Structures are given as structure tokens and as C-alpha cells.
Amino acid sequence: MSATLIALLYLAAGILFILALRLSPQPRTARPGLACSIAGLVVAILATFGLAAPSTGSSWLLVIGGIAVGGTIGATIARRIRMSGVPHLIAALQALTGLAVVLVAAAVLQAPDAFGLGKTGAVSPDRLTGMAIAAVLGAIAFAGSATAFLRLGGFIGAAPYRLPGQAPILVTLGVLILVLGIAFIAGGRPVLFWLTALLALPVGGLVTASFGRDDMTAAQFVLNACCGLAIAATGFLLGNLILILAGGLIGASSLSLAVRMDREGNRPFVSLLFGGDTAGASPKGDEPGQAETGQAETGP
Numbered sequence: 001m002s003a004t005l006i007a008l009l010y011l012a013a014g015i016l017f018i019l020a021l022r023l024s025p026q027p028r029t030a031r032p033g034l035a036c037s038i039a040g041l042v043v044a045i046l047a048t049f050g051l052a053a054p055s056t057g058s059s060w061l062l063v064i065g066g067i068a069v070g071g072t073i074g075a076t077i078a079r080r081i082r083m084s085g086v087p088h089l090i091a092a093l094q095a096l097t098g099l100a101v102v103l104v105a106a107a108v109l110q111a112p113d114a115f116g117l118g119k120t121g122a123v124s125p126d127r128l129t130g131m132a133i134a135a136v137l138g139a140i141a142f143a144g145s146a147t148a149f150l151r152l153g154g155f156i157g158a159a160p161y162r163l164p165g166q167a168p169i170l171v172t173l174g175v176l177i178l179v180l181g182i183a184f185i186a187g188g189r190p191v192l193f194w195l196t197a198l199l200a201l202p203v204g205g206l207v208t209a210s211f212g213r214d215d216m217t218a219a220q221f222v223l224n225a226c227c228g229l230a231i232a233a234t235g236f237l238l239g240n241l242i243l244i245l246a247g248g249l250i251g252a253s254s255l256s257l258a259v260r261m262d263r264e265g266n267r268p269f270v271s272l273l274f275g276g277d278t279a280g281a282s283p284k285g286d287e288p289g290q291a292e293t294g295q296a297e298t299g300p
Helices: 003-023 027-051 057-080 083-110 125-152 166-187 190-209 213-238 241-264 269-274
Strands: none
Touching: 003 027, 003 241, 027 241, 083 125, 083 190, 083 213, 125 166, 125 190, 125 213, 166 190, 190 213, 213 241
């Protein structure tokens, strides 16, 4: 497949994704929007096969098998899920997306030559930067979405949960992640990659736990933005235009919706990240805005 045709296919996929974002919010145009997103995904997969098709029969078997297994599981769950369970499903899918991004970045770190990015230990700093950003955002999305999944499923309490001094803790974690990330970009040591990703896990968990069950929509928008930006970072890492485009669209639109919800609720956006929403009522009948501090409730 020629480079021109691949570029045109990626352009078509990008247009379809933009149309999907434009049509999906309205109930009467949601079905066409979903059809555009599916078509865009199919076109993007075909273009990727044209750009870097599997070279052996076993590789094709793995790819086709993965698509078949994943597609079957996804279709089965989608057909059986009730509308009330969709947020729960979205949280699970976001967690899987974040985990997949971290694993892809780890695979590139382990065998960069398989991706055409040079030899192990000799990856360029710009690729290592994409790797670090993808790992951090993917880990935050994974831990945060896993927390949202547990809360929406009633496995942990419905009221917001915050540690004493949570904001300074998050700032400290952020500084450590930044320092380790810079050190990783400078040296490319795998241990720094994993330490950076591990430190990002409590950030996602703590921020999401700050939201009560009734305000999980805002949290999921923030987590979806993390997923999108992580995908875009993976695109920069692999040099894949459609990942950059799709991830950027997801990240920008989700972050925009989170900010819009924040403004309509009269709360500073930073409070969503460091304090969550305290507007929900406590399940024990306490006053609105009272959050759990230091301990989580065991019941839904």
C-alpha cells in the first residue's frame, strides 16, 4: 500500500472520528455518530495493516485471534448490559485502555528494534519522552478507572474519600514523577520507567476516590481525557498519526466537557483534581458536602 493511500486513509479515519464526536451527544444523531466511529476505527486498522502488516503467519494468527476474542467479548457484554450499567462498563473499558497503553510503552522499552526505534538502550530522548508520558497517563487512567469501577459497582462506599493532607501528598507525588521521568528520559533505565508508572497509580486512585458516586461522570471525563492523551503520547512514541489524532480528539473533548461541568457547578477546576466534588449527600444522612476523611465506608 502506497504512502499516499495510507495518508488518505488516516485522513478519512480522522474525519470520521470528528463526525462521531459531533453527532454522538444528541440522542437522535447518536446512532449515526456511533456508525462513524466504527467506520473510522475500521479504516484506521486497514491503514495500519497497510503501513506495517504482520510478516509471518503466526503474527497474523495472533492479530486475528486477538481481534476475534476481544470483539466477541465486547459484543457479548454490550448486548447484555443495561443502560444503568453503562457507566460501570465505561470505567472498566477505560481501565483496560490505560493498562494497554502502559504495556505498549513497556514493550517498546523492552524491544525498541521491533518497532523500528533503534537498539535497546539507544532510544532517542524524544521517543523516551513519549514513553514516559504514555506510562504516567496510562497508569493514572488505569488506577482511577479501576477505582471508579469499584465505586459504581458498590464495592466501595458511595461518599467521597480523602486522605488527611491529600493535596500536599498529590503535589509530592507529582514532583517525584516529574523528577523520575526526567531521569528516565536522560538515561532510559527501565527501573526508572517502572518507578514512574508505579508512582502514578496512587495519583489516579486518590483523585478518583475524591469523587462521590453521584459525581462519577465528572471523574470519568477527566479519566477519559487521560486515556486520550496517553493514546496520543503512544502515537508520538510509535510515529502513528491516527493515534495522535484520535487521542488528541478524545483528550481535548473530554477535558472540555469536564471543565464545562465544573463551571456549571461553580467549582474551580483544580478542586476536581485535588478535592473532587463534595456536593453529593452522604449515605449516612450527613449534610451535603461532607466527605469521608481517612477511612472508606464499606457499604454502597
